[in-house]
Amino acid sequence: MPDPRERTPAYLSYRLMLFSLAAVQTVSAATTHLLFDLYSYPPSASLIPELRDEVLEVxxxxxxxxxxxxxxxxxxxxxxxxxxxxxxxxGTRGCTRRVAKEGGITLSNGLWVPNGTTLTTPQWSIHHDEDVYPQANEFIPFRFYDMAQAQESARKSMVTTSPEFLAFGHGKHAW
Structure with a gap:
């Protein structure tokens, strides 16, 4: 049973403010990074109008x-x-999880991980892996658009997670 103090208006207000702050901060940072990336892209003089035209058309x-x-x-x-x-x-890491099972867990490769151990995924390393993303350290604005066109597959939207795209984490509860 959860601690009854966690159900007080003051505690609930604190938690809501904390979540709101986190949401505003991450959206602001992502928007700032996007603007920097768009305007530092060498042919930004043609990129910005192309994106604007797409938005206006839709x-x-x-x-x-x-x-x-x-x-x-x-x-x-x-x-x-x-x-x-x-x-x-x-960040450099993502998908942080703590082993909660008493006695720990044994991974598919036989490695035993004790209860209380924190595990993470090397998000930055995956996002900058040349085998996953050729020219991984370059901003290629239509990379995902071109990948979907080349594979003639369903386009994955910005919020779609995968083992190769971990901006929002990944796992059984991911969309």
Missing amino acids: LKEDGGNWTMRGLNKMVKLDSAIRESMRLSCF
Whole structure:
């Protein structure tokens, strides 16, 4: 049973403020990184108008309204945001988990990990791996758009996680 003090208005307010601060801070940082990445990209003089045209075209189709359907049609903008999040990620590690099972766990390779151990994924290393992302240290705004076109597969949106894209973590609860 949780501690009853955790259900007090003061404690709940504190938790809500903490989550709100984290959300505002990460969105602000991601937006700042995106602007830096877009405007430091050598042919930004043509990139910015191309992204603007895509947004204006979709808005025109949707009567000037921002909709989820419209956002899903902004595939080049989505790719640029996803690429910025890959290249300019917030941290070096992600998907932090603590072993909670009494007696620990044994991984598929036979390694035993004791209870209380913290495990993480090397997010920065994966996002900058040349085998996963050729020219990994370069901002290539349409990388994800081009990958989807080349594979003729369903495009993965900015919020789609995978073992290779960990900006939002990954696991059984990921979208």
